[in-house]
Amino acid sequence: MNLKEIYAQLTEDDIKVLKAIERRLKTHEFVPVEILEKETKLPLHRLERSLYHLNKLKLLRRMSGSSLGYRLTILAYDVLAIHTLMKRGVLAEIGDKIGVGKESDVYLGIAPGGKRLAVKFHRVGRKSFRHVARNRPYKLEDSWLLQSKVSASREFAALKELYPRGAKVPKPVDKSRHVVVTELIEGAVELYTKPDIPDPLKALEDVLVTIEIAYKDVGIVHGDLSEYNIIVVPSTSEAFIIDWPQYVEKDSPLAERLLRRDVEYVVRFFKKVYGIPLDVDEVVRRLKELPSGSG
Known part of the structure; x- marks a missing residue:
């Protein structure tokens, strides 16, 4: 069922x-x-x-x-979140599962006017508690349900800051408990599937610009970026970064190391799959440069 x-x-x-x-x-x-x-x-x-x-x-x-x-159970928490989102008029219907991540499930949602949405259920407890606690830059609640709620709240807050600044992320719509609702980016596929992209350089630039907006304008670093949390629309070569709950603040001792690691993973993938040669040091330097007139 x-x-x-x-x-x-x-x-x-x-x-x-x-x-x-x-x-x-x-x-x-x-x-x-x-x-x-x-x-x-x-x-x-x-x-x-x-x-x-x-x-x-x-x-x-x-x-x-x-x-x-x-x-x-986590299924009961799902039901309560859906109930709230329907009462608010955000969702009229919940559809089939359209994606599975290591710590999330994504379902198709239908808004009252018929618009298609992405409904993401955070599943922090899917991994062992020790592993999750060790790899999160924020305090976890004792309950796996509450952990998932914290994760969703962080992701929604990040998207609310990133999207208005022009970052290539899904547009946030609403959240309830451990569930985040965003626009559905039609035609998007996961980058790790190595899709045929007409203009892979544009896709790479989309990713790097979003990393830059996050770092300079919002003051956060994704912290877990790879081809597994980047989606692309092959018809337009647009690329979007997803999965933001584990972000770290710019002033965290971990921030610079994680920023470099994010860039390394992305640059390495695009070089290997699409033949785009970029120097990691040069990209990181560009991302950390102050805007002209600052300081």
């Missing part, structure tokens, strides 16, 4: 129960039924029916013991 089918089966009681458990994310690993009864104000028979239904849909995990309790 896919996400769309699961969402269609939910009742108002189900949403109320999920939200009640969500409110206790920071205080309870498993929320006891007694607390849910008070939080939802549902009669016990309706609460139990909803809990049974949600458990059957794999939206809850149940802990049995001296006190029966429940916690949300």
